[in-house]
Amino acid sequence: MKNMFPIFVITAVVVVGAMAQAQQPAKIPRIGFLTPFSVSDPQNALRLDAFRQGLRDLGYVEGKNITVEYRFTEGRQDRLPDLVAELVRLKVEAIITSSTPGVLAAKNASSTIPIVIVAIADPVGNGIVTSLARPGGNVTGLTILAPELSGKRLELLKEVVPKISRVAVLGHVANPSHENSFKEMEVAAQSLGLQLQLVNVGGPNDFENALATMKIKRAQALILLVDALFTGNAKKIADLAAKNGLPTMYPWSEFVESDGLMAYGPNFAGQYHRAAYYVDKILRGTKPADLPVEQPKKFEFIINLKAAKQIGLTIPPNVLARADKVIR
DSSP: OTTHHHHHHHHHHHHHHHHHHHHSOOOOOEEEEEESSOTTOHHHHHHHHHHHHHHHHTTOOBTTTBEEEEEEOTTOGGGHHHHHHHHHHTTOSOEEEOSHHHHHHHHHHOSSSOEEEEEESOTTTTTSSSOSSSOOTTEEEEEOOHHHHHHHHHHHHHHHSTTOOEEEEEEETTOTTHHHHHHHHHHHHHHHTOEEEEEEESSGGGHHHHHHHHHHTTOOEEEEOOOHHHHTTHHHHHHHHHHTTOOEEESSHHHHHTTOSEEEEOOHHHHHHHHHHHHHHHHTTOOGGGSOOBOOOOOEEEEEHHHHHHTTOOOOHHHHTTOSEEEO
16 A cells, blocks of 8 residues: 555656647648749739648648748849748748749758749759759759740740741840740741840839830730749730730730730649648658659640730631630
C-alpha cells in the first residue's frame, strides 16, 4: 500500500500531460503569395479567387487551417527585394509567384523555402529550373510555353489580317525570357513572310509612346510577349491598340475580356487554381525538386468582335469558326 500513492501520482501526471498535449492546437501552415499585380486590379481578384478555390478543393480554408500572406508589387519591381524579405522573415513554408523577376528575387533570398511558379514563360531558359521533368533546387510549378506558342500566335494573326507584312512586338526590358521568345517568333515570322519590329517598354507609363512609335514605323499589327506588366495593364494596352488601329494578338483571355481583339494561350485562372496542388504537395512533405513543372495541356483561342468592329476589321468566317469563345 505504501507504493500506491506515488504510482497514482505518476499515472495522473502522465494522463494530464497527454491530455494537454492532445489539446494543443495543430500548427497552421503559413505561405506567401507574391503577385506583380495591383491589389485593386479586378482581374487579379479573379486570379486569387481561382487560387483560393484550388485550396478549398484540397481542404484548405484561409483563417482555419492555412494562412496566406499576400504581397503586391503594384507593378513596381523595385519593391520585390523588400517584399520577399518580409516573407522570409515570416518563415513561410512556401512562396507562390507569377512573374520571372519575382521568382528570381525569391530564389536570391532563399535557397530552402519552396517556390511555386505560376504562368512563368521560360523557366528552363531563364535558369529557374534545371529541367521541367527534374526541376532541382527549391522551385517548381507551372509554365506557359511562351516561346513555343509565339509562332502559333503569329500564324493566327496573319490569318485574321492576311495583308500584313510588318508586325510590332511589345517587350519588357526587365524580362529575361523575352530574348528567347523573340528569337522563336522571328523563326515563325520568316516562314510567314513577316517583318518584326521589337519595341520595349520599361514601365506602364511607356505604353502610349510605344504604340505611337509602332504606328510611326508603319506597323500593321501588334503581338505581345508574355509579361506580368502587360497583364496588369491589359485594359490600357487594349485601348491604346484600338486608338492606333492596330489588330493585336494577346497571350491569354484576360486581354480580350478587357476589350482586346484576340488571344491564344492557356487558361490563366486555371494555372492559379492548379498552383494549389503544388502547395498541398509541399505542405505534405514533397520536395520541389521531386515535383515536375507542368506544361499547359489546353489552349484557348478567343476573339472579341466588338474590338474588331472598333478598328474596322472583319474576321474571316473560317477563323471565327475555330474560336473557342467569341465575345459579341
